[in-house]
Amino acid sequence: MSKGKFGVHGGQYIPETLMNAIIELETAYEFYKKDKDFQDELTALLNDYAGRPSRLYFAKKMTADLGGAKIYLKREDLNHTGSHKINNVLGQALLAKRMGKTRLIAETGAGQHGVATATAAALMGFECEIFMGKEDTDRQALNVYRMKLLGAKVNVVTSGTMTLKDAVNDTMREWTKRVEDTHYVLGSVMGPHPFPEIVRDFQSVISKEARAQILEKEGQLPNAIIACVGGGSNAMGAFYNFIPDQDVRLIGCEAAGKGVDTALHAATIAKGSLGIFHGMKSYFCQDEYGQIAPVYSISAGLDYPGIGPEHANLFDTKRAEYVPITDDEAVNAFEYLSRTEGIIPAIESAHAVAYAMVLAPTMTKDEIIIINLSGRGDKDVAAIARYKGEDIHE
Amino acid sequence: MSKISEIFKNNKAFIAFLTAGDPTLEKTAEFILTMEKAGADLVEIGIPFSDPIAEGPVIEKANLRALSVGTTTDKIFDMVKRVRTKTQMPLVFLTYMNPVFVYGVEKFFKNCRETGINGIIIPDLPYEEKNEVLGVATAYDVDVITLIAPTSKDRIQTLAKDATGFIYLVSSMGVTGVRSEIKTDINAIIADIKQVSKTPVAVGFGISTPVQAKEISKTADGVIVGSAIVRIIAEHGENAGDVLFKYVKSLKDAIS
Ligand SMILES: Cc1ncc(COP(=O)(O)O)c(C=O)c1O
Numbered sequence: 219m220s221k222g223k224f225g226v227h228g229g230q231y232i233p234e235t236l237m238n239a240i241i242e243l244e245t246a247y248e249f250y251k252k253d254k255d256f257q258d259e260l261t262a263l264l265n266d267y268a269g270r271p272s273r274l275y276f277a278k279k280m281t282a283d284l285g286g287a288k289i290y291l292k293r294e295d296l297n298h299t300g301s302h303k304i305n306n307v308l309g310q311a312l313l314a315k316r317m318g319k320t321r322l323i324a325e326t327g328a329g330q331h332g333v334a335t336a337t338a339a340a341l342m343g344f345e346c347e348i349f350m351g352k353e354d355t356d357r358q359a360l361n362v363y364r365m366k367l368l369g370a371k372v373n374v375v376t377s378g379t380m381t382l383k384d385a386v387n388d389t390m391r392e393w394t395k396r397v398e399d400t401h402y403v404l405g406s407v408m409g410p411h412p413f414p415e416i417v418r419d420f421q422s423v424i425s426k427e428a429r430a431q432i433l434e435k436e437g438q439l440p441n442a443i444i445a446c447v448g449g450g451s452n453a454m455g456a457f458y459n460f461i462p463d464q465d466v467r468l469i470g471c472e473a474a475g476k477g478v479d480t481a482l483h484a485a486t487i488a489k490g491s492l493g494i495f496h497g498m499k500s501y502f503c504q505d506e507y508g509q510i511a512p513v514y515s516i517s518a519g520l521d522y523p524g525i526g527p528e529h530a531n532l533f534d535t536k537r538a539e540y541v542p543i544t545d546d547e548a549v550n551a552f553e554y555l556s557r558t559e560g561i562i563p564a565i566e567s568a569h570a571v572a573y574a575m576v577l578a579p580t581m582t583k584d585e586i587i588i589i590n591l592s593g594r595g596d597k598d599v600a601a602i603a604r605y606k607g608e609d610i611h612e
Numbered sequence: 613m614s615k616i617s618e619i620f621k622n623n624k625a626f627i628a629f630l631t632a633g634d635p636t637l638e639k640t641a642e643f644i645l646t647m648e649k650a651g652a653d654l655v656e657i658g659i660p661f662s663d664p665i666a667e668g669p670v671i672e673k674a675n676l677r678a679l680s681v682g683t684t685t686d687k688i689f690d691m692v693k694r695v696r697t698k699t700q701m702p703l704v705f706l707t708y709m710n711p712v713f714v715y716g717v718e719k720f721f722k723n724c725r726e727t728g729i730n731g732i733i734i735p736d737l738p739y740e741e742k743n744e745v746l747g748v749a750t751a752y753d754v755d756v757i758t759l760i761a762p763t764s765k766d767r768i769q770t771l772a773k774d775a776t777g778f779i780y781l782v783s784s785m786g787v788t789g790v791r792s793e794i795k796t797d798i799n800a801i802i803a804d805i806k807q808v809s810k811t812p813v814a815v816g817f818g819i820s821t822p823v824q825a826k827e828i829s830k831t832a833d834g835v836i837v838g839s840a841i842v843r844i845i846a847e848h849g850e851n852a853g854d855v856l857f858k859y860v861k862s863l864k865d866a867i868s
Binding site: 220221229230231232233234235236237238239377378383384387390391394395396397491492493494495496497502504506507508509510 | 661662663665666668669672676679684685686708709710711712713714715735736737738739740741743744759760761762763764765766767771782785786787
């Protein structure tokens with residue numbers, strides 16, 4: 219009966235209206251994931267169009283400065299469109315094409331997933347509509363224009379808290395209105411089965427490459443992988459091929475906003491509880507009556523009240539750890555990486571950098587940390603300047 | 613036969629929906645009784661949820677209004693208990709999986725029986741996940757209402773076979789909301805259902821006028837109206853009683 223379970227988490231809690239579409243997707247994916255033509259075409263796109271494999275860069279100055287473990291950066295920020303989101307989107311768009319769909323819809327928080335989806339739609343000839351909370355269209359104005367430039371229609375979501383969760387709500391609503399010709403390109407390892415599995419598989423290229431790259435460079439596995447967690451797709455991709463390597467610590471960084479002791483955070487593992495929402499059983503920030511909490515983070519991409527079901531299970535089984543990182547810590551790391559390595563990270567990714575700055579000095583010089591640098595920070599520059607009190611407008 | 617199924621025995625049933633706590637729980641209690649007097653055979657009481665993904669803007673806003681005045685599941689149970697002393701009409705909850713799950717499935721359905729709730733509709737609980745509540749709900753005599761959609765196709769008969777209380781046939785794609793036209797071939801779906809199930813079929817989503825209600829009641833056993841009622845409450849607030857009475861009566865008359 220219930221499918222797509224990770225321990226107690228996962229499942230398919232969606233309206234009956236969508237069930238046949240979800241079953242159709244599951245059937246198609248089961249077929250194409252083993253189809254050589256499909257996989258070859260995807261690999262060619264990832265390599266020639268998106269610029270894979272992404273580099274594993276030894277951050278020498280940062281390593282020396284922190285004085286502990288060696289730090290490597292998995293450079294997903296160098297992918298076409300500027301983040302890891304393209305890995306998943308190219309896979310899902312190709313799948314949608316094979317399924318005969320002609321229209322893509324997607325939610326977006328920071329705008330990176332929306333930009334990636336609009337890009338794939340332009341490339342493969344899909345009609346495209348993106349849903350983005352009003353709060354986020356304001357703080358990520360550049361990405362809104364980018365999506366329009368790519369030919370997508372951007373719908374500003376004004377319901378609820380006007381952020382990522384509301385964008386997901388409205389994209390689901392839109393899918394129930396028009397499901398025959400439309401594929402919903404879910405942007406993270408969340409939602410109803412088979413999405414958590416599909417998105418994880420398409421993102422697992424990150425750890426497949428990183429594992430081979432670190433073995434080649436260092437002749438040993440890393441001691442820790444650190445990634446930021448919104449819904450959890452870049453983290454899941456970065457963790458996946460290391461899960462069987464029990465000695466590799468897997469560390470997810472959630473957004474603690476103004477602090478986990480305030481009401482203004484999005485730290486699902488630290489502060490959430492078990493619930494059923496957005497198609498899945500997992501952990502959510504919510505009240506005692508199951509009302510979803512209005513979460514907050516400086517980072518639009520991490521400003522989400524839930525976490526993917528596979529992460530929830532990695533947490534339950536103690537295979538992965540999750541730590542909260544505040545706005546202040548993330549902004550500090552954003553500036554630090556810019557100055558130290560000449561790399562401006564996405565504010566989402568800066569949450570992972572921030573924890574590496576805490577962890578590295580506690581480790582020895584022959585130990586290794588890989589930070590998954592999920593995206594580049596161009597989109598965040600104006601918002602960070604404002605956070606620092608400078609009056610910059612895009 | 614469940615108490616819910618009985619309302620379909622001798623007439624076409626009129627089912628009304630409202631959101632609990634909009635504008636206040638006192639008014640919700642009053643409006644339920646007003647609608648019964650006007651001819652409603654069953655009332656669906658919406659337990660508000662912060663993120664009602666199957667609702668259009670009208671009911672979504674009602675959910676948020678109800679939450680903003682402090683409506684909680686416990687207060688709704690208290691309201692139901694009070695209403696139950698004044699009516700024998702079947703009452704059904706409509707809510708999402710999370711409020712039920714987080715409240716505690718056992719405690720939730722126990723309270724349903726104790727306060728007099730006869731059924732529940734959970735839009736984000738498909739057939740595949742029904743065991744999340746079915747065993748407990750059944751133990752407390754609460755019918756878990758089966759939803760069938762225009763896209764259900766080859767699933768129709770599987771879904772219908774196990775249905776109790778009534779079958780909620782979703783008339784249109786998309787979310788709840790008033791529609792000027794209903795395009796789905798409802799008759800064909802009802803015919804499919806009737807092959808495998810004796811459970812009455814009520815049609816909802818988008819119905820607002822007596823003409824639509826009458827047309828649908830030719831083949832359906834009942835008609836469900838939600839957004840149009842919620843819109844009246846949104847417009848008239850505490851004073852919605854008279855308008856609601858007239859509106860519900862006009863629909864009930866149209867299908868009688
Ligand atoms: C650069 C970047 N990293 C991370 C995320 C968070 O998503 P996830 O947790 O699915 O990787 C986003 C989402 O917008 C993003 O743009």
